[in-house]
Amino acid sequence: MKIAFIYRRVSTEEQADEGKSIETQELVCRKWAKDNDYFIAPENVFTDEGKSATTLNRPALKDMLAKCQDDNIKVDAVIVQDTDRLARNTFDHLTIKAILEKRNIRLISVSQPMIDNSPEGNLVDTIIASVNAFQSQITGRKTSKVLEQKAKMGWYPGGTPPLGYKNVDNLTPTGTLDKRIIGIEEETMPYIKKSFEMYATGNYTVQQIADYLNENKIKPVYGREIHESYVARMYRNEFYIGKFLWNNEVYEGKHPLFITKSLFMKVGTVLDTHNQFATRKRRHDFLLRGFLFCQICGSQMWAEQHTKKTNGNVYNQYFCPQCRKGSYVDRDKLEAAVEKTFRRIQISDAYVQHVLTTAKRILEEDRTNQDTETKRLTTEKVKVERGMKEAEDARFITHTLTEEAFNRIYSRYEKELKNIEDVAANLKKDHSKSIAVLQKVLRLAENIGQAYADADFLLKKNYLGIFFKRFIIKEGKLVKFDLTDELKPLIKNGSVRVRTTGLPD
Template sequence: MNALIYLRVSTKEQASKGDSTEGYSIPAQREACLKHCADNGWNVTGEFIDAGESARSSDRPNLKAMLVRVAEGDIEALVVHKIDRLARNIEDHVAIRAGLRKAGVALISVTENIEESASGKLVEGINALMAEFYSANLAAEVRKGMTQKAKHGEWPAKAPIGYLNIREPGAGKRGAARIVLDPERALLVREAFRIYATGDYSLAELHGALHAKGLTSPTARKPGAPPPVSALATMLQNPFYLGTVEWDGVQYEGKHKPLISRNVFERCLEVLAAHNKAGVRTRRHDHYLKGVLHCEQCGNRLSLTLAKGKYLYFYCLGQKNSLRHKTNCTQPYVMACDAETGVEDLYKKIQLPEEWVERLTGELEEEIVERQASAGELRVSLTKRLAALAEERQKLLRAYYANAIPLELLKRDQDRISEAEEKAKSELAATEADLEKWQEVITIAIGLAGSCHAAYLKANPKVRRRFNQAVLKAVYVEDGKVKRAEYTDVFAALFSRPSSNKWIKVLLTGHYSNLPDLRFRGGNS
């Protein structure tokens, strides 16, 4: 009698190991099936193996191939170690069994007695249901164990980028699982949070900057590839980097080492929200007022165009063909310089009190200390990287001198090492330059903190965009001039009363409640 053997395990580890909690390995199943066929004098004509495939789904490549082979008509028996090797839900079991019966193929289980009688079919059905119950119960138990692990502050899955899963000698055969900082990526991930928190980078720009610094994805199919933009967006919102484990919507205090401060994390969330709300995209003609200016006549946003190759104008999107018949907007084009002047005038009304200047001075000084510490760590990491590359170059040469590698491989690897060394040296030089400039930068920042208008005038376009996102919800333009403005919640109270030379006291709540109350001179916008 011609027979086929079908073997399956759920994990890659079982494909090579022996007995496990899940069942038997591929070698153990094969040995039992071959012995059963030999004892019965059957001719084994083929073997189909699904290694690392779950029986909860019938979408398995070699299961499908086996059913195609069965349909060819010269097979009389299919031998498995147990029924649950074929399927672990009753629907798939019935479908597979129907295919075997249609081809006239008997299902043989080495460890279970399967008969074609009524009682045999009953026993087979019970075994199939038991397999489904086992699978569902196992999944529930695994989920319960992962939840319990999270409650103890341990991440129950693969560590996010910047961290590594390791096992140390301890309880159990596999040792104690821990999550530690990735020496190759942790500092670059911290740098990613720091520079994105400035608000000067879009996600695409952050992606490019990190790629230039050498950040690679540990899960990329192509070695050395950077993490995609979507992964960076997820990373910037993941509280794991604060030392928090979030599982099933619940947060627990983690046992792993935090990589960033809560202040930096919250700033990143604010920047993400601001970018999404402002609707600002990097396009051919970019401007720090895009997403802020609106038409007073129809309420639509103003977009930007370049006339005659050199004149920037804002125009109302309500005048586009698809909207014009709905809005009847006749708003004229606005020169970008006129819009800039109008917004600059808005900042004349805002002046920070001395308490805020003192607070900002303290925070800026803390920032300089944090940056210096981070730069010092990065400098140490880069120095170690250069030393490791030098050692790798020496090992490569020794292998070539010993005739262990060909000349072509030596040249290719030397080029790779040279490129990595050049990148590390450039980063090291940039870090040293930054350290020298920080003290000058903080002195200027403190000097400007007392006057928002002066700071706005001296700021570059990226910083002006940050000013606008923090202060302005929308600026409405009519006949080429700024007509009125809507302010964010903190600043809205400034212009809610008639003009006055008296100070207006603004009570801060929520995110700003830990700061001193603001005082502004009253005035209509």
Template structure:
């Protein structure tokens, strides 16, 4: 009989059980000699691959050889070297049958030529699959408990941290880059930031160039703000932080909570309206509306001059609006700035800072934090078990999130009113010394919407620019 040998081992299995490549090959070659079988070619070896699926290069090569014909038997050291999945085993046996090839384990007695042998081998594969899945569930439960206790769940630490005694510690040099990314991401897109970091010669952890996904991963990683996450699937981890379940981590923060959530507000806005519009250097690109059709007006470069045109008209809608030069729009806004912002300043001056409510919230937050620490101490002293700790702290974390949300809302309202008043009163000076991105921030801080139109219809460029009308401002 002509046979081929298949060998597989993962790193963990080799360490725990001694299923080394050399040992398997030696025993299988000796088995072929004892049976008088002819060994075809060299053994097919998958080193460091799991048996959870069939995506293994040498296994696929072996099956191609079997399909080509001339192979009488596939020999393995044990069944679980071939697969740990019942469905995969069934598919493999079907494939071998179609090409008149048998399956043989050197250390187990299987006969795949009759129904009883097939039943037995299927039961063994089912047990192997159960063991793998059961182990996976236990590991998952352990990771979940560690996360809920605020401990690092293991694996490669995010950029900006390193592992010491199983805990996350801040890497000073990388931590500074993380802070810079958070600062830049408020006004620049991820692609632009990646280009800047690369051009400045700042290496990634592994020495390569920065990629847009690397920057995005940093900007969306809640670990930097002291949180930990545990999700049901990899797909869940790709969702924005607000859509994930967050747990309090014990590690030191690189980014403050306020700065983290401020950036998330900006990123959420980009996801809604489009990142390019929010990060471009067009001063009005995210706040301009066409008075004639109600569509937004987007940035447009014509003859090296920045301008705006109706996005509805651009998409083929019936709109008679015209292209507006940015420099002319700026002149119009500043000519009417006092009238446009008068009602904003009045509203800001009338807003009352709820000091009593703020004090109450701070007191409630301190009480929740003390109670969470008390529960943790009780667990460490075996007064309560892990399930009770997780249950109680989960409730307390939800309460903490509600308090922090209201606190942030109060602070942002007060800060926004003060910032708006300061910007309006010093707009001329601020504008004079600001770059394009800072000017965009000034405009979007003062205005959330400007609805514009032109006074006259098209009459030729020689007659001068059309007069711009600001229909309304918010």
């Protein structure tokens, strides 16, 4: 049977509206689900009460979208009574719709059965979602609340632990949360402990410690040799003294220790003295990682940075792990070739007009919603400030309020006022973000090549994913590329054209 989620929402003003009450929304959605053979589990009904649709920052909405993106959870459709339960503007609606479609999840509006699924509409959706910061907001929700509970119990839930530790089966578990815990890795622990002791003497540099660990074949999880920046980070990691960071919170861990706090502090002091704390290894940003494939053997190409020992020159290269010899190509050379390829993509005037029309509708709705929400907040603020003045009069003029009652009432008003001011500030930020996203979408429609060239690293990654599946490399040159499935219908109907002759070197 097909699985569906239900999303319900009411704002404060709609609480008394029987036609859109929480109960009515669920009844309408459940009836549609039953008539169309969808099963809805009790835990798959998501409800935001007293939440405005002018913002995507809603707990139940984020929880639902996080569940939709979980590979271990099957869901075929999200059902709403109508689309304004999800969002009251086109911008937010397109964002949510694109996120669901990426997972092949239908968005079903019971009262609005006709939703635009044209190739043109879908590409606009995808572009907007790709540059919208909301996607990164819900990513954090994918972290299971079970893992948060595990962290609170003192067990590290963060995957691979630092060197000297490993994940082990708990011989005496108290429940499901502590079946797998952190234990000492007996093979590497002595070397890690020895490295702390060596460095604490002040007679060794971080590079010498890295050499010591490499000589004894101590390797991190990624399997390559240890560099000095890795050692410096390791010596700052409070995991070794029983603490760990999870979701921006520090927890007291229950894992066994082999580094004393005094030794850890001494190592930190030596780091400060040597000024190694300021050392940072250059981040290896390989834009085309995952997109490059070798034409000779078909393997996905790898990326690496290495330093030549004879002259100290640093090389950033892509290479085929199977062919290796003769397959190495300079990172900047290939990335420049891809940038030139983007300039070969042309969008028809009709499709540009489609994007402009969508942008205009988004802007108009965003302004309308901002004005409506601003007026509502202003009204609420006036009420709260009036209440504060009445409380002040009752305490200091008429003396009809005790100190305890005044403090309780005034404190509540102060919290309400701060909340109103925070919402108003976020409203302005959300509008600014919407304008920034629209700017990027329009630039992409008007001149894809230039928009890609001017984009930052993460946005370029998104653009690559929108337009290209892979690039085929032979003898260090880009010889072929495959477009994404989403782009093919647009090429077929003439909305998008890609010149393939004379690929860049």
